[in-house]
Amino acid sequence: xxxxVTISLEVELGWGFHDLAPPSDxxxxxxxxxxxxxxxxxxxxxxxxxxxxxxxxxxxxxxLNTCSGNHKGPHPxxxxxxxxxxxxxxxxLFYAPDLIEAIRExxxxxxxxxxxxxxxxCAEVSRDVVDWELSxxxxxxxxxxxxxxxxxxxxxxxxxxxxxxxxxxxxxFDEARPSNPIREYLWTLLRNHPVGDPVDIEGIxxxxxxxxxxxxxxxxSRGVANPHLAYRVLPRxxxxxxxxxxxxxxxxxxxxxxxxxxYWSHLYNLANESQWPPIETFIKxxxxxxxxxxxxxxxMRGLNSWP
Numbered sequence: 001x002x003x004x005v006t007i008s009l010e011v012e013l014g015w016g017f018h019d020l021a022p023p024s025d026x027x028x029x030x031x032x033x034x035x036x037x038x039x040x041x042x043x044x045x046x047x048x049x050x051x052x053x054x055x056x057x058x059x060x061x062x063x064l065n066t067c068s069g070n071h072k073g074p075h076p077x078x079x080x081x082x083x084x085x086x087x088x089x090x091x092x093l094f095y096a097p098d099l100i101e102a103i104r105e106x107x108x109x110x111x112x113x114x115x116x117x118x119x120x121x122c123a124e125v126s127r128d129v130v131d132w133e134l135s136x137x138x139x140x141x142x143x144x145x146x147x148x149x150x151x152x153x154x155x156x157x158x159x160x161x162x163x164x165x166x167x168x169x170x171x172x173f174d175e176a177r178p179s180n181p182i183r184e185y186l187w188t189l190l191r192n193h194p195v196g197d198p199v200d201i202e203g204i205x206x207x208x209x210x211x212x213x214x215x216x217x218x219x220x221s222r223g224v225a226n227p228h229l230a231y232r233v234l235p236r237x238x239x240x241x242x243x244x245x246x247x248x249x250x251x252x253x254x255x256x257x258x259x260x261x262x263y264w265s266h267l268y269n270l271a272n273e274s275q276w277p278p279i280e281t282f283i284k285x286x287x288x289x290x291x292x293x294x295x296x297x298x299x300m301r302g303l304n305s306w307p
Contacts, residue, residue: 002255002258002293002294002295002296003254003255003256003257003258003259003260003261003294003295003296004254004260004261004295004296004297004298005251005254005260005261005262005263005286005295005296005297005298006055006207006260006261006262006263006297006298006299006300006303007052007053007054007055007215007262007263007264007297008054008055008056008057008113008149008170008209008262008263008264008300009043009054009055009056009057009215009264009265009266009267009270010057010115010149010264010265010266010267011040011056011057011058011059011062011096011099011100011115011266011267012058012059012062012115012119012151012266012267012268013029013033013036013059013062013092013093013094013096013267013268014026014029014082014091014093014094015059015061015062015094015118015119016059016119016151016266016268017029018082018083018094018118018119019079019082019119019121022082023093027222027223027224027225028222028223028224028225028268028269029093029223029224029268030223030224030268030271032092032093033092033093033096034092035223035224035268035271036223036267036268036270036271037092037096037098037099038271039267039268039270039271040099040102040103040267040270041102042270042276043270044102044103044106044108046279046280046283047106047108047110047283048106048107048108050283050284050286050287051108051287051290052108052283052286052287052297053108053109053110053111053297053299054108054110054111054299055110055111055113055147055149055299055300055301056100056103056110056111056112056113057113057114057115057147057148057149057170058099058100058112058113058114058115058141058144059115059116059117059118059119060114060115060116060117060118060133060136060137060140060141060144061083061094061095061117061118061140062094062095062096062097062099062100063096063097063100063140063141064095064097064140065087065088065095065097066086066087066088066095067083067085067095068085069083069084069085069086070085071083071118071136073129073132073133073136074126074128074129074132075118075120075125075129075132076125076129079118079120080118082094083118099267100112100141110299111146111147111299111300111301112141112143112144113144113146113147113148113149113168113300113301114134114137114141114144114145114147114148114149114166115148115149115150115151116130116133116134116137116148116150116151117132117133117134117136117137117140118133119151120133120151121151121152121154122150122151122154122155122156122157123150123154123155123156124154127157127160130156130157130160130161131160131163131164134160134161134164134166135164137164138164145164145165145166146165146166146167146168146300146301146304147166147167147168147169147170147299147300147301147303147304148161148166148168148169148170149169149170149264149300150169150170150171153170153171153172153211155171156169158201158202158203158204161204162202162203162204166204167203167204167205167304168198168204168205168206168207168300168301168303168304169204169205169206169207170206170207170208170209170262170264170300171206171207171208171209172208172209172210172211173194173196173208173209173210173211175194175210175211177211177212185230188212188218188219189219189242191210191246192246192249192250192253193210193214193246193247193249193250193253193261193263194208194209194210194261195250195253195254195257195259195260195261196208196259196260197259197260197306198260198303198306200306205303205304205306207260207262207300207303208260208262209262209263209264210264213264213265213266213269214246214247214250214263214264214265215247215263215264215265215269215279215282216243216265216266216269216270216275216279217239217242217243217246217275217278218231219231219234219239219242219243220236220239220240220243220272220274220275220278221269221272221274221275222269223266223268223269223271223272224268224271224272236274239274240274240277240278241278243278244277244278244281244282247263247278247279247281247282248281248282248285250263251282251285251286251289251295254295255289255294255295
């Protein structure tokens, strides 16, 4: 049995932060979504060139061209206050059907899976809210209801997601992530990429990932914003070389040990030139391993038959 690689990318734009702050106050996001759209186009071209499938975890509201901003449901009061109730031309961080169309039109058979309808934190709301969210997803992109990435890894009720046909979710490994800022800084730079096969829990296949993004590096950029000054004291080329080694060493372990590895990030994290040299090297190396039959590339939907 060869090892296997899964890559997932969270497509959420303004919905990823709407409960935290207005998009204009989020330094990671561009003002008009153009940087994130350009990053997706670049990624899709790279995947087309090397035939690499990705699981795109999409917030369902982004598939709307327009809406009133009024979504009647059992959510906590004020949950949809940030919804502008306009359209894709006026608020391209809250509506993005063009992004999903670009994924669908790609030469590679990418997966579109669900990241809920409005980036709800599944473990912090009632079962009725989760049920409502997935019912709305069924309306806007029913083909996504095989796999799910819960926003911020907030664990959903398993029977509810199973009722909606979801059989695969991405959850984090139980990593010892330091709370002390200095130790977390060192952990971010020195950690190894965790590896491990999917597990079956209560009839749901869980593919495991790091709790911190791995396809991109927080020490290279935070979307369109610069990384923390503590990282910028290190030369950028040194940080890029370090991230490339991080990506390739995880891949090497998966090949050597015939195990699984799951790389992930957010779309906005790719909207910075610093991230691309390590990612391009990783994608090319992954394609070479795949051609040599040393590793499989499996979207999340392909993991529901594991092992």
